[in-house]
């Protein structure tokens with residue numbers, strides 16, 4: 001837990017708001033975010049880069065709620081977007097388009113055209129085919145397209161295989177060995193303006209050596225490019241810094257990370273772009289849920305929560321472990337080993353297995369911790385469970401920043417064709 005999410009008189013608070021105050025007026029499950037935590041994380045990240053010409057392009061896919069993006073905008077942050085939808089969100093939240101990078105392995109022509117017609121910092125290109133697509137559109141619109149290539153440095157980030165992106169057999173980027181040749185080709189295209197280079201090796205990384213090796217490879221390539229007269233303005237080194245979810249996780253040292261970047265890439269006369277997602281929002285959020293049933297089988301105790309894998313899927317997707325704590329602590333806290341499961345009709349709808357949790361009865365409220373990143377954004381309406389609300393807290397105030405749709409709003413998007 002961090003100092004904005006804490007117990008006061010045995011009641012769980014987010015900043016100066018008792019979470020029970022929210023459950024009094026709003027049906028669970030729902031997400032709650034602390035704006036102050038986002039501000040503090042952003043501030044700490046920025047501070048570790050002191051002295052560096054840098055720009056923090058928050059990775060919108062981690063949590064794209066407009067209230068989160070607006071917080072980032074106010075702090076002077078930019079955005080890393082992977083779709084036109086995310087780009088439009090960033091603009092609506094007040095993020096400067098000149099601070100937006102457009103990433104993603106499968107950009108579509110309508111997305112490229114609209115963003116190029118508007119404005120951006122750079123396209124992070126992942127293939128020659130994409131380069132040619134962007135060039136064609138740039139000719140049609142008579143615009144210079146600012147681009148960087150995402151190179152795949154063939155580095156094992158030492159993270160879960162479903163969130164590793166920098167190995168040669170991942171789908172991301174162009175092989176670093178081909179980069180020189182591809183840059184040379186791009187430099188001959190009239191409407192392409194080479195402005196940078198980009199790398200992103202994965203997520204939830206704690207081992208700084210993976211970053212070090214990546215930066216070293218990048219530095220070498222930048223010199224090689226300089227030698228053939230290709231000069232870069234921006235070095236985009238992606239996101240990927242991990243956070244501590246449980247005591248089993250190592251926390252990368254942010255200060256050391258900053259020093260590493262400065263040492264290896266700080267003297268190349270380039271601006272460094274960072275794309276942190278999880279680090280900025282991960283520990284800002286909790287998922288508030290109610291125990292529906294407490295069920296015992298022969299050798300197991302199950303807690304069945306009203307939150308399911310459709311509301312929060314990191315466990316089903318990555319085997320992620322998130323601690324579960326009660327909104328109201330007993331005077332003498334007893335724990336029991338539980339399997340904590342959701343109500344969705346899937347066996348993977350399991351949050352914790354044989355895990356110590358405060359002893360619970362049906363009707364008790366709990367909170368999963370550290371769900372601010374890759375939580376709400378990955379939710380779905382599977383089992384026709386409406387998307388759950390998101391709440392933002394700031395000091396002693398809170399506001400519903402995404403409301404729960406009604407059933408009719410869900411059904412109104414569907415039609416029954418009258419073909420008979």
Ligand SMILES: *Cc1c(COP(=O)(O)O)cnc(C)c1O
Pocket residue numbers: 059061062080103104200202203204238239240241275276277278279373
């Ligand atoms: C997902 C992603 C990020 C953010 O990763 P985090 O681990 O959340 O910091 C940054 N850049 C790119 C290209 C991504 O795909």
